[in-house]
Amino acid sequence: MMIRIDHGRIVDPANDIDRVDSVYIAGGKIVSVTDEPAGFKPDTVIDASDKIVCPGFIDLSTRLRDMGHSRKATFKSEVLAAAAAGVTTLCLQPDTAPVIDTPAVVELIKELAEKADYPQIYAVGALTQKLEGSELSSMLSLKQAGCIAVGNANEPVKNLLILRRAMEYAASHDLLLMFRPNDFDLGNNGCAHEGAVATRYGLPSIPEAAETIALAQCLELAELTGCRVHFGQLSCKRSVIKIHQAKKYGLKVSADVAIHQLHLTENDMKPFDSAYHVLPPLRTEDDKQYLRQGLAGGTINSICSDHQPHDLDAKLGAFPETEPGMSSLETLLPLMLKLVSQHAITLEQGIACLSANPARVLRLDSGALTPGFAADVCVFDPELEWQVNSVNWKSQGVNTPFWGQTLKGRVTHTLQAGKIIHRLIERG
Amino acid sequence: MTDNLQLNAEGKLKHFLTIEGLDKTLLTEILDTAESFAGMSEHQVKKVPLLRGKTIVNLFFENSTRTRTTFELAATRLSADVINMNIATSATSKGESLLDTIRNLESMFVDMFVVRHALSGAAHFIAQQTAPHISVINAGDGQHAHPTQAMLDMFTIRQLKPDFSNLRVAIIGDILHSRVARSEIQALNTLGAAEVRVIASKTLLPAHVESLGVTVSHNLTEGLKDIDVVMMLRLQKERMTSALLPSESEYFKCFGLTEEKLKIAKPDAIVMHPGPINRGVEIDSKVADGPQSVILKQVSNGIAVRMAIMAMAMQTATHTVHGDRHAGSLPTSGIHTIPGDRHAGSLPACDIHTIPGDKGAV
Numbered sequence: 001m002m003i004r005i006d007h008g009r010i011v012d013p014a015n016d017i018d019r020v021d022s023v024y025i026a027g028g029k030i031v032s033v034t035d036e037p038a039g040f041k042p043d044t045v046i047d048a049s050d051k052i053v054c055p056g057f058i059d060l061s062t063r064l065r066d067m068g069h070s071r072k073a074t075f076k077s078e079v080l081a082a083a084a085a086g087v088t089t090l091c092l093q094p095d096t097a098p099v100i101d102t103p104a105v106v107e108l109i110k111e112l113a114e115k116a117d118y119p120q121i122y123a124v125g126a127l128t129q130k131l132e133g134s135e136l137s138s139m140l141s142l143k144q145a146g147c148i149a150v151g152n153a154n155e156p157v158k159n160l161l162i163l164r165r166a167m168e169y170a171a172s173h174d175l176l177l178m179f180r181p182n183d184f185d186l187g188n189n190g191c192a193h194e195g196a197v198a199t200r201y202g203l204p205s206i207p208e209a210a211e212t213i214a215l216a217q218c219l220e221l222a223e224l225t226g227c228r229v230h231f232g233q234l235s236c237k238r239s240v241i242k243i244h245q246a247k248k249y250g251l252k253v254s255a256d257v258a259i260h261q262l263h264l265t266e267n268d269m270k271p272f273d274s275a276y277h278v279l280p281p282l283r284t285e286d287d288k289q290y291l292r293q294g295l296a297g298g299t300i301n302s303i304c305s306d307h308q309p310h311d312l313d314a315k316l317g318a319f320p321e322t323e324p325g326m327s328s329l330e331t332l333l334p335l336m337l338k339l340v341s342q343h344a345i346t347l348e349q350g351i352a353c354l355s356a357n358p359a360r361v362l363r364l365d366s367g368a369l370t371p372g373f374a375a376d377v378c379v380f381d382p383e384l385e386w387q388v389n390s391v392n393w394k395s396q397g398v399n400t401p402f403w404g405q406t407l408k409g410r411v412t413h414t415l416q417a418g419k420i421i422h423r424l425i426e427r428g
Numbered sequence: 429m430t431d432n433l434q435l436n437a438e439g440k441l442k443h444f445l446t447i448e449g450l451d452k453t454l455l456t457e458i459l460d461t462a463e464s465f466a467g468m469s470e471h472q473v474k475k476v477p478l479l480r481g482k483t484i485v486n487l488f489f490e491n492s493t494r495t496r497t498t499f500e501l502a503a504t505r506l507s508a509d510v511i512n513m514n515i516a517t518s519a520t521s522k523g524e525s526l527l528d529t530i531r532n533l534e535s536m537f538v539d540m541f542v543v544r545h546a547l548s549g550a551a552h553f554i555a556q557q558t559a560p561h562i563s564v565i566n567a568g569d570g571q572h573a574h575p576t577q578a579m580l581d582m583f584t585i586r587q588l589k590p591d592f593s594n595l596r597v598a599i600i601g602d603i604l605h606s607r608v609a610r611s612e613i614q615a616l617n618t619l620g621a622a623e624v625r626v627i628a629s630k631t632l633l634p635a636h637v638e639s640l641g642v643t644v645s646h647n648l649t650e651g652l653k654d655i656d657v658v659m660m661l662r663l664q665k666e667r668m669t670s671a672l673l674p675s676e677s678e679y680f681k682c683f684g685l686t687e688e689k690l691k692i693a694k695p696d697a698i699v700m701h702p703g704p705i706n707r708g709v710e711i712d713s714k715v716a717d718g719p720q721s722v723i724l725k726q727v728s729n730g731i732a733v734r735m736a737i738m739a740m741a742m743q744t745a746t747h748t749v750h751g752d753r754h755a756g757s758l759p760t761s762g763i764h765t766i767p768g769d770r771h772a773g774s775l776p777a778c779d780i781h782t783i784p785g786d787k788g789a790v
Binding site: 194195196198199200201202203204205207271272313316317318319320321 | 433448525526527545547548549550552553557569570571572573607610634635636637639640
């Protein structure tokens with residue numbers, strides 16, 4: 001199977017390419033982005049005129065539900081959303097039901113991924129058994145079964161001695177720790193940012209310190225243990241400052257931010273609208289600006305979707321009792337492009353944050369259009385406007401605050417290892 | 429951010445969920461309407477047929493005696509049929525969701541829900557989800573709002589100190605967890621009070637409390653200076669076990685209102701409390717039962733104010749204010765029943781009429 005993508009503007013940050021050219025794909029791999037290889041006879045030609053051709057996106061934090069949570073979403077429903085979003089590789093957080101703490105669950109996930117025709121789903125193994133924060137998981141077995149990293153999802157490891165040992169053990173097996181900093185006690189069962197809005201609506205609130213203290217502790221332990229740490233879904237200014245200082249100091253750490261944190265603040269919350277209920281909570285304008293600067297300056301190197309689809313019931317109730325999280329795969333690209341049009345970052349940076357940089361975090365030979373790499377490619381029309389509605393939406397979770405809005409930028413083709421897994425069918 | 433959910437297309441009250449987003453004119457209208465109801469309670473026959481044929485459900489997911497009783501009395505005096513539901517001991521304990529409870533009650537042709545719930549935003553949620561003809565009155569949701577309590581307190585203040593623009597009000601105690609405080613602050617600011625001051629230790633104040641439009645003091649002795657209205661809040665016992673306060677006795681020492689401390693406020697200051705009071709914790713008995721206390725007046729005013737809000741939300745309120753703003757004064761016109769009219773919604777916008785034979789009416 002040979003595919004040629006013609007006339008597109010190729011943006012490949014890892015290889016420093018930004019020009020109109022053709023991409024040649026054969027045997028599931030990138031063959032060339034310059035000259036036509038000898039004897040190349042494409043079975044399929046994709047016309048990418050006025051479109052951007054870039055590496056397929058790598059999402060560092062996704063929930064696909066399924067298994068015990070299949071009423072919220074399934075692999076089958078969510079891989080369609082991922083493909084439509086241009087995402088070709090994704091990391092599944094370990095808080096599935098059952099938790100990813102045994103090789104058997106990893107095997108089950110691989111099986112579900114194969115059945116859904118979307119093989120590039122990487123499981124993040126649980127750092128502690130059942131994510132309970134008390135006993136180490138069998139990290140080596142998890143790694144051998146295919147886990148790309150370990151983490152404790154949103155669950156706390158309250159005892160720092162246990163966290164230290166878990167990090168030492170992970171470091172012994174050269175495993176990456178994916179850490180969402182959150183001090184459980186300081187969080188105090190809150191559901192909104194501790195600020196003027198939560199005060200006005202009487203919502204139980206979470207201070208920034210719940211994030212920054214957990215972050216500072218983990219940075220100390222990263223130095224002590226030598227464990228590689230990637231900090232996920234940062235939400236506030238002081239976290240950006242702390243990561244910046246740690247990197248300057250020489251620690252091998254990296255960080256990502258969820259796409260919605262770069263656009264929404266506490267002030268955007270409509271009164272008691274559960275679509276805005278996320279963890280970490282939407283914070284202030286100042287935090288948002290710092291997160292954007294952190295991205296532009298490279299302190300934060302990746303953007304994740306933090307996709308968390310829910311069934312309707314999960315979001316129907318008084319705000320504090322609704323479940324947190326947004327369905328956010330499909331808004332990932334348009335919201336990244338909005339950062340570009342608002343001059344927060346360049347297009348090249350935006351694409352790198354979704355491909356080359358997360359590939360580096362995960363040490364994958366991916367995230368670039370390098371000859372020999374698997375042909376994970378995203379073709380998108382940066383000008384195409386579309387409405388977030390039930391006609392266009394693929395995810396089973398409709399829990400997005402952008403519902404009904406018209407967004408700009410849409411994926412037209414997604415290729416995973418040379419296979420076209422998404423092709424936009426335009427109506428009319 | 430305004431809360432238009434509460435108003436219908438004509439800008440009239442449809443639900444009463446929070447003070448936020450309601451303007452001074454509307455709050456004044458509530459107070460004026462309440463005034464026309466206020467004298468009624470002292471009559472032998474205490475009913476008007478404004479809500480005859482209407483069904484009101486008191487939906488209490490949290491225990492309450494005072495609020496529920498005054499809502500029930502208010503509804504009864506408007507001639508509505510009232511059903512009390514204590515959900516704390518009912519459906520939700522069997523696993524029924526909030527929405528299912530509402531749907532089931534809707535199917536029983538209910539016209540109004542009076543809701544109390546332990547979670548902020550519960551009343552908003554019900555108002556958004558419920559059938560369009562149903563009005564929702566918030567009788568307290570989590571730490572968010574308790575707007576009828578605020579209005580009955582405004583009513584009580586206005587009886588004694590009619591000019592809000594000169595008023596300095598201190599709210600003392602657990603502001604952080606208090607829905608009453610949030611609603612009082614919004615009502616006082618909307619009605620143009622000169623100053624709203626909150627007095628508490630930092631552990632009992634929410635973040636950015638000044639953004640609510642208040643000044644802050646951590647010291648009762650300093651904070652009570654120049655104050656016209658002293659509002660005490662109830663201190664929940666669980667604040668001691670969650671490390672917000674060391675002990676009841678230390679709290680009383682710092683923030684308990686005694687006769688001596690009350691002297692720091694203006695000599696004619698009034699003392700209020702939404703109840704139930706903890707004697708010897710936030711307030712000394714001598715003050716609670718003393719001449720400056722209006723605590724029991726607040727309770728009786730609760731009936732008239734809740735009647736006014738219920739009637740207005742059902743679009744049936746009639747305006748019977750005749751320039752006299754003092755409590756106990758009655759509308760000067762006669763009060764008669766309306767023969768044959770079964771639909772309160774179609775009542776003429778004229779004086780309130782009473783049941784024949786009510787000797788106290790004229």
